[in-house]
Amino acid sequence: MAHICGPEVVKYACHCGLLRSISQLYFCRHCSKVRCSFCVCHEVDSIFCGKCSENIPSAEARVKKNRCSNCLVCPSCQQELWPRVAATKTSANPDEPKQVVKKMHYLLCQFCRWSSRDVGIPDQSSVTGFPDRENVYANRLQEVLDAYKAVVLAQKQAKENEKKKQRKKYLSYTDITGVTAAALRKRIGLPADRTHPLLKNKPKKPDNAVAVEEVDDLPEELFTEPVNLLEVTSVDQRLLYPEAQPVKMDKLFPVHKQLSIKRSLRCRACEHNVSKPEYNPNSVKFKIPLFAYYHIPDIRIVTVEPLRAGQTSELIIKFTNPTQHQTVVSFLEIALDEPEEPEIKEVEETMDSLNIQEKQHASLPSMTSTSQPSSLLSLGSHRQPMITIKPRQIFQTLNSTVEIPTSTFILPPRDDAAEFDDSGDTHNIQDDPKLVKWRKSNKAFIRLSVTPQEGLELKTEIVCGFAMKHLYTNTIFTQQPQKYEHKVKVFLTLGNLVGSE
Amino acid sequence: MPIYEASTEKLTVVLDIGAAFTKFGFSGEFSPRSIFRSEVYCKKTKKTRRIIDFETPEDLYDLLVEFIHKVYFKYALLSPKDRPIIVVESLLCPTLFRETLAKVLFVHYEVSTMLVLPSHLVAASSLPAETALVVDIGYKEGVVIPICYGMPIVQAWQALPIGSEAIHNNLRSLLTSNNTNIQNVTEKVIEDIKVKCCFVTKKYRAEQLGSSKPEITACPDVKYPLGGSDTIIVPGKCRERTFEVLYEEDNDHLCLSTMILDAILKVDMDLRQQLAENMLLIGGTTMIPGFKSRLKEELAKQLELDRYKTLKIQKFKFHTLPCKENYAAWLGAAIYGATELINMNGLSRENYLKDSHLPDWIDLKDTNRSL
The missing domain is CATH 3.30.420.40 (ATPase, nucleotide binding domain)
Incomplete structure (x- = not known):
C-alpha cells in the first residue's frame, strides 16, 4: 500500500505520539484509539518456511531449531540452494550387462555457482538427506552442564532445608535418644536409604580444564606464500555457522534455512487483536484487519499554491470516507504541548456503557454454571495486565498556520457502485461554498488557507497541522451502532518555501 | 519431575549484546543460534545504525526497541511477553545502557524475568x-x-x-600511503581486509618492519578487489603491522x-x-x-x-576453550541458564516495576547486605 499512500506527506499522530502515514496505523475499535506498530504488543502467530511455504507448528520448529529441515541456504552468498539431479550409472552386478541408472542429488547455488561438490560432500540419493555436522565439544559441555545443574540444585535444596530447620519447634525423638534416623528406620523395617532421588545420582564432576604453556605458532608459509582471497571466508560467511566458523572456503557446509513468522498485533490497553493474519503462508489476507485506512478519513494533498513567507496560500486537500457510515468532519486548532488526552467526555460515557456490556457478556457463563467457576474467567485472571506506555510528546515543529474553518462538512458513506455511476452528484448536501470546493461520492475537496511564518529562510520545508474531528460509527456491538466523535492530529508537509515573486 | 513439564518448559533466550556483534541463542544449547551485527535499519533515514552510536537516552531506547524486536521476531521466533531472558554484560557496562535495556525488556516487551550475568565470570564456566x-x-x-x-x-x-575499532583505524591509516581514497571506504570493507589478509606477526619481525631499514622481507602484497573495478593494494608490511596497535605501548606506557x-x-x-x-x-x-x-x-x-x-611469575599457561572465542561468554551464560539459577536470582517484573531499577554491583543499595 506504500505506493498508494506515498510519498509520506500526510502524517497522522498516533495515540503514543509518533507520526506515521495512514497506511502504517491501526485503529482499535474497542478503545477507539489510533495505534501504531510501536504501541501495540507483537505476538508470533504462525511459523513458516519462506522457500517451501510450509507451515510448521511451533513445537516442531522448536525441535528443528527454527530452521526448515528441507530447505538449505548457500554458505557462500546466503541465497537458497537448489537440488540438482545427477544420474550415475552403476551396475549392481558386474556379470549382468544391464546397468541401473541411479538418481543422485547435489546442491547448487544459482547465484554464486557454489555447489556441494566443491567442498567434497558426496551426492545423496534423497534431496533432504544432506548430513549435518555435530558440535565436537558436545560431550564435554554436557558434562559441564550437568555438573552446574547439580551444584545449583544442591544450593537450592540447602536453602530449603534451612527454611525447614527454622520452622522446627519441637525436639524430635531422635535428638533426645541419640538414635539416628537410619537406625530407627531399620528397626521399624523401612528401607534404609531415603535420600532424595535427584541427589542420589550425582553426575561425576568433569575433569578440571588444563591450561597449556605451548601455543600454536604461526605457520611459516604465511610469510612467503601469497594469499588467495577466494579461498578465505568473510566474517558473514563464518558467522553463518557459529559453531565451526570455517576460515577456509573448502570447509563451508550448507546451512538450513531460517524460518519466518507471521505476526499478530494486540492493543495494549484492551488486549484485543488489531491485526491477525490468515494461517496459510501463501495468503496475504488478514483475519482481523483493523487498519486505520479502513476507519479514519484519508487525507491527500491535491494542490498547494507557491508558499511565500508571511503570505497566505490556498491549499486544497481531499477527504475520503472509507467507512459504510456517513460522517461529519470538522477542524480544530492543534495543540502540540498537551499530550494526547485520554478521551473526550462524550466518548467516555459511551465507553462506560460498552464496559458494562462487556462485563455482562463475561459474567454470562458463570451464571449458567453456578456450581463451578468458569474456566475462562480463571484463565483471564492469570494473565498479567499489560503495562500501558505513557504517550510521549509529538516531535514535530510547525512553521505555518492554518486558518481553521468554523463550518463543518459531511462525507457520505463509501459506495463501491457509485464509482461507475456517472449520473452526477445527487446528494442534497448543503455545503459551505467557501470550504467545500467540489465533491463526488464519498470524497470531498476542501479549501484551506495556509500562512507560512515570517522570516523563514528560502527552501525551508513547510509543515502545517490541524486536528481533525470526525464522527465515528462503531459497529462492533450489533445491538445499535455507537456514534461518537473521534479526534486525530494531522500533519501536512507542503513543500519548500519559494522566493517572493 | 512430571512429564508434562518438559513440553511446557519455557525457552529462555540468552543474549549477549556486543558493541559490534550480538550473540543470540537459547539456554542449554552449546552454540548460539545466530551471531549478527548489533545494528538496526532506520526506515526514516534509510540507513543502518549501530546501537553504540546512539545520541540521546531516548534515541537509545528506540534503537533497543527496534533491535530486540529483530532478535525476537527474526531469530527467536517467540513472543517475548511473559518469558524469561538472560543477558550477558560486561561488569564495566555503562549504567545508562543497562538501565535502558531493562526498561525496554520489562516495560515494552514485558518479559517475566531477567537475569544479568557478568561476561568475564560466565566465560570461565564453560571450561x-x-x-x-x-x-x-x-x-x-x-x-x-x-x-x-x-x-x-x-x-x-x-x-x-x-579493540577491533582501534585496529580498523590503524589499518586504514596504514593503507593510506599506498591507496588514495581509502578514507571513504566503509568500515565493513576494512574489517574484511583485516580478516582475510592480516595476522599477528612475530615480535622480531614486527620490530624489524617497524625500523627504517628492515633486514627481512615482508610477506607478499595482496590485491583486494573493491566494488568490481577498484583494487586496494594491501602491502605485506601493512598486513603484518595491523595488530601492532595492541602491543605497542601508548603514551602512558600501557x-x-x-x-x-x-x-x-x-x-x-x-x-x-x-x-x-x-x-x-x-x-x-x-x-x-x-x-x-x-x-x-x-x-x-x-x-x-x-x-x-x-x-616472580615463571610461566604463563593458556586455556583452550571448548568453543570459539567470540561466543565464549554467551556459552557460559547458556550453561548458567540451563540451571535453576534464573528462578533463584533473576529479577522479576514485579520487583523491577517497584522501583524501576536494575540491581548493580556498583550501587550500595544493592550490594550492602550487612545493613
Missing part, C-alpha cells in the same frame, strides 16, 4: 575453571578482570581502548601485555602464579592467527623489566 585471568578483547575495548574461586576481582580491572600484568599485580600475592597459569582469552579479536603466541612473547619480555620484577 570449567574457578580461577582464571579473563582477557576480553572486543570491538571498543579490551578488559581484563581476574576471577578467583568463582569471584570476579573487580578492583583489579584493567581496560584500554584496544598496552595489552602491561594491562594483563597490572591486573595480576593488583590481586593477592598468593593468587598471582595461579592466575598466570590460567589465562583465558575471549572476544572476537583474539581469534586472529598468531594472537596467543605473540601475547606470550610479549608477556615474557615485560616480565624482564623492572616494572614487573616483583611478580
Whole structure:
C-alpha cells in the first residue's frame, strides 16, 4: 500500500505520539484509539518456511531449531540452494550387462555457482538427506552442564532445608535418644536409604580444564606464500555457522534455512487483536484487519499554491470516507504541548456503557454454571495486565498556520457502485461554498488557507497541522451502532518555501 | 519431575549484546543460534545504525526497541511477553545502557524475568575453571578482570581502548600511503581486509618492519578487489603491522601485555602464579592467527623489566576453550541458564516495576547486605 499512500506527506499522530502515514496505523475499535506498530504488543502467530511455504507448528520448529529441515541456504552468498539431479550409472552386478541408472542429488547455488561438490560432500540419493555436522565439544559441555545443574540444585535444596530447620519447634525423638534416623528406620523395617532421588545420582564432576604453556605458532608459509582471497571466508560467511566458523572456503557446509513468522498485533490497553493474519503462508489476507485506512478519513494533498513567507496560500486537500457510515468532519486548532488526552467526555460515557456490556457478556457463563467457576474467567485472571506506555510528546515543529474553518462538512458513506455511476452528484448536501470546493461520492475537496511564518529562510520545508474531528460509527456491538466523535492530529508537509515573486 | 513439564518448559533466550556483534541463542544449547551485527535499519533515514552510536537516552531506547524486536521476531521466533531472558554484560557496562535495556525488556516487551550475568565470570564456566585471568578483547575495548574461586576481582580491572575499532583505524591509516581514497571506504570493507589478509606477526619481525631499514622481507602484497573495478593494494608490511596497535605501548606506557600484568599485580600475592597459569582469552579479536603466541612473547619480555620484577611469575599457561572465542561468554551464560539459577536470582517484573531499577554491583543499595 506504500505506493498508494506515498510519498509520506500526510502524517497522522498516533495515540503514543509518533507520526506515521495512514497506511502504517491501526485503529482499535474497542478503545477507539489510533495505534501504531510501536504501541501495540507483537505476538508470533504462525511459523513458516519462506522457500517451501510450509507451515510448521511451533513445537516442531522448536525441535528443528527454527530452521526448515528441507530447505538449505548457500554458505557462500546466503541465497537458497537448489537440488540438482545427477544420474550415475552403476551396475549392481558386474556379470549382468544391464546397468541401473541411479538418481543422485547435489546442491547448487544459482547465484554464486557454489555447489556441494566443491567442498567434497558426496551426492545423496534423497534431496533432504544432506548430513549435518555435530558440535565436537558436545560431550564435554554436557558434562559441564550437568555438573552446574547439580551444584545449583544442591544450593537450592540447602536453602530449603534451612527454611525447614527454622520452622522446627519441637525436639524430635531422635535428638533426645541419640538414635539416628537410619537406625530407627531399620528397626521399624523401612528401607534404609531415603535420600532424595535427584541427589542420589550425582553426575561425576568433569575433569578440571588444563591450561597449556605451548601455543600454536604461526605457520611459516604465511610469510612467503601469497594469499588467495577466494579461498578465505568473510566474517558473514563464518558467522553463518557459529559453531565451526570455517576460515577456509573448502570447509563451508550448507546451512538450513531460517524460518519466518507471521505476526499478530494486540492493543495494549484492551488486549484485543488489531491485526491477525490468515494461517496459510501463501495468503496475504488478514483475519482481523483493523487498519486505520479502513476507519479514519484519508487525507491527500491535491494542490498547494507557491508558499511565500508571511503570505497566505490556498491549499486544497481531499477527504475520503472509507467507512459504510456517513460522517461529519470538522477542524480544530492543534495543540502540540498537551499530550494526547485520554478521551473526550462524550466518548467516555459511551465507553462506560460498552464496559458494562462487556462485563455482562463475561459474567454470562458463570451464571449458567453456578456450581463451578468458569474456566475462562480463571484463565483471564492469570494473565498479567499489560503495562500501558505513557504517550510521549509529538516531535514535530510547525512553521505555518492554518486558518481553521468554523463550518463543518459531511462525507457520505463509501459506495463501491457509485464509482461507475456517472449520473452526477445527487446528494442534497448543503455545503459551505467557501470550504467545500467540489465533491463526488464519498470524497470531498476542501479549501484551506495556509500562512507560512515570517522570516523563514528560502527552501525551508513547510509543515502545517490541524486536528481533525470526525464522527465515528462503531459497529462492533450489533445491538445499535455507537456514534461518537473521534479526534486525530494531522500533519501536512507542503513543500519548500519559494522566493517572493 | 512430571512429564508434562518438559513440553511446557519455557525457552529462555540468552543474549549477549556486543558493541559490534550480538550473540543470540537459547539456554542449554552449546552454540548460539545466530551471531549478527548489533545494528538496526532506520526506515526514516534509510540507513543502518549501530546501537553504540546512539545520541540521546531516548534515541537509545528506540534503537533497543527496534533491535530486540529483530532478535525476537527474526531469530527467536517467540513472543517475548511473559518469558524469561538472560543477558550477558560486561561488569564495566555503562549504567545508562543497562538501565535502558531493562526498561525496554520489562516495560515494552514485558518479559517475566531477567537475569544479568557478568561476561568475564560466565566465560570461565564453560571450561570449567574457578580461577582464571579473563582477557576480553572486543570491538571498543579490551578488559581484563581476574576471577578467583568463582569471584570476579573487580578492583583489579584493567581496560584500554584496544579493540577491533582501534585496529580498523590503524589499518586504514596504514593503507593510506599506498591507496588514495581509502578514507571513504566503509568500515565493513576494512574489517574484511583485516580478516582475510592480516595476522599477528612475530615480535622480531614486527620490530624489524617497524625500523627504517628492515633486514627481512615482508610477506607478499595482496590485491583486494573493491566494488568490481577498484583494487586496494594491501602491502605485506601493512598486513603484518595491523595488530601492532595492541602491543605497542601508548603514551602512558600501557598496552595489552602491561594491562594483563597490572591486573595480576593488583590481586593477592598468593593468587598471582595461579592466575598466570590460567589465562583465558575471549572476544572476537583474539581469534586472529598468531594472537596467543605473540601475547606470550610479549608477556615474557615485560616480565624482564623492572616494572614487573616483583611478580616472580615463571610461566604463563593458556586455556583452550571448548568453543570459539567470540561466543565464549554467551556459552557460559547458556550453561548458567540451563540451571535453576534464573528462578533463584533473576529479577522479576514485579520487583523491577517497584522501583524501576536494575540491581548493580556498583550501587550500595544493592550490594550492602550487612545493613
